[in-house]
Amino acid sequence: xxxxxxxxxxxxxxxxxxxxxxxxxxxxxxxxxxxxxxxxxxxxxxxxxxxxxxxxxxxxxxxxxxxxxxxxxxxxxxxxxxxxxxxxxxxxxxxxxxxxxxxxxxxxxxxxxxxxxxxxxxxxxxxxxxxxxxxxxxxxxxxxxxxxxxxxxxxxxxxxxxxxxxxxxxxxxxxxxxxxxxxxxxxxxxxxxxxxxxxxxxxxxxxxxxxxxxxxxxxxxxxxxxxxxxxxxxxxxxxxxxxxxxxxxxxxxxxxxxxxxxxxxxxxxxxxxxxxxxxxxxxxxxxxxxxxxxxxxxxx
Ligand code: R5P
Numbered sequence: 001x002x003x004x005x006x007x008x009x010x011x012x013x014x015x016x017x018x019x020x021x022x023x024x025x026x027x028x029x030x031x032x033x034x035x036x037x038x039x040x041x042x043x044x045x046x047x048x049x050x051x052x053x054x055x056x057x058x059x060x061x062x063x064x065x066x067x068x069x070x071x072x073x074x075x076x077x078x079x080x081x082x083x084x085x086x087x088x089x090x091x092x093x094x095x096x097x098x099x100x101x102x103x104x105x106x107x108x109x110x111x112x113x114x115x116x117x118x119x120x121x122x123x124x125x126x127x128x129x130x131x132x133x134x135x136x137x138x139x140x141x142x143x144x145x146x147x148x149x150x151x152x153x154x155x156x157x158x159x160x161x162x163x164x165x166x167x168x169x170x171x172x173x174x175x176x177x178x179x180x181x182x183x184x185x186x187x188x189x190x191x192x193x194x195x196x197x198x199x200x201x202x203x204x205x206x207x208x209x210x211x212x213x214x215x216x217x218x219x220x221x222x223x224x225x226x227x228x229x230x231x232x233x234x235x236x237x238x239x240x241x242x243x244x245x246x247x248x249x250x251x252x253x254x255x256x257x258x259x260x261x262x263x264x265x266x267x268x269x270x271x272x273x274x275x276x277x278x279x280x281x282x283x284x285x286x287x288x289x290x291x292x293x294x295x296x297x298x299x300x
Contacts, residue, residue, distance in 0.1 A: 092276035156185035
């Protein structure tokens with residue numbers, strides 16, 4: 001029996017893309033937010049009929065996670081109650097990964113609490129480049145099996161095809177894991193910067209002497225672009241050092257508030273992201289990688 005694909009928040013083009021690659025059935029879910037903010041969910045008759053003993057795959061990224069999490073948990077509960085065998089979450093962008101320790105006295109370690117909530121609702125999880133920094137595996141906080149997929153090979157291939165003489169730049173120590181691997185795959189040099197963040201919009205970046213790379217095109221790579229301040233502060237330094245205009249690549253295009261406009265204003269050659277979160281800058285397709293992760297759960 002083919003698995004059944006469901007989604008609450010993902011663009012229909014992305015849902016269709018996954019459905020075609022995975023060769024699964026798809027059914028829309030009727031959902032509605034009541035005036036008081038509560039969620040109504042209904043699986044239409046054709047979906048309900050086919051749920052008994054069936055594997056269900058729910059596709060949704062968790063950018064802006066709070067209003068999405070409760071409806072997704074309710075959806076998992078609903079299909080389970082209606083007979084689904086296993087309910088997996090394909091979550092190209094997994095939220096609440098950055099608060100992975102108590103940085104200051106009294107703080108909540110929200111990545112752990114979020115992991116508990118999702119682990120209770122789903123049977124398995126597939127995601128792309130979750131922000132694993134101090135933790136090395138999702139297994140440290142998730143009690144369900146998970147597949148972590150890296151976008152490195154797709155990013156390296158994109159750069160090889162689109163940028164001549166790239167110099168990869170990682171904005172902070174956390175980024176070294178993916179920037180070094182992408183640079184190796186692309187056969188290009190890389191540098192890692194030092195970053196200090198003292199507030200949501202308050203980022204300081206230290207850029208070393210880059211004189212030997214004056215003829216290279218800087219390619220900034222980060223896992224998440226949220227306020228874009230990490231990239232913008234780096235770009236300001238690159239301009240001061242009379243480097244070429246940079247290409248900015250993010251895996252997850254959160255672009256909170258005015259972040260995208262501000263990044264464009266910083267004077268960049270191009271902004272490119274993976275399609276883990278729908279955004280006009282999506283030019284790197286990670287769906288073929290997602291399929292490999294999903295197949296590990298033998299749903300198709
Ligand atoms: C930090 O730990 C992440 O890897 C990114 O560098 C960070 O999330 C980027 O955030 P923003 O775009 O707000 O500077």
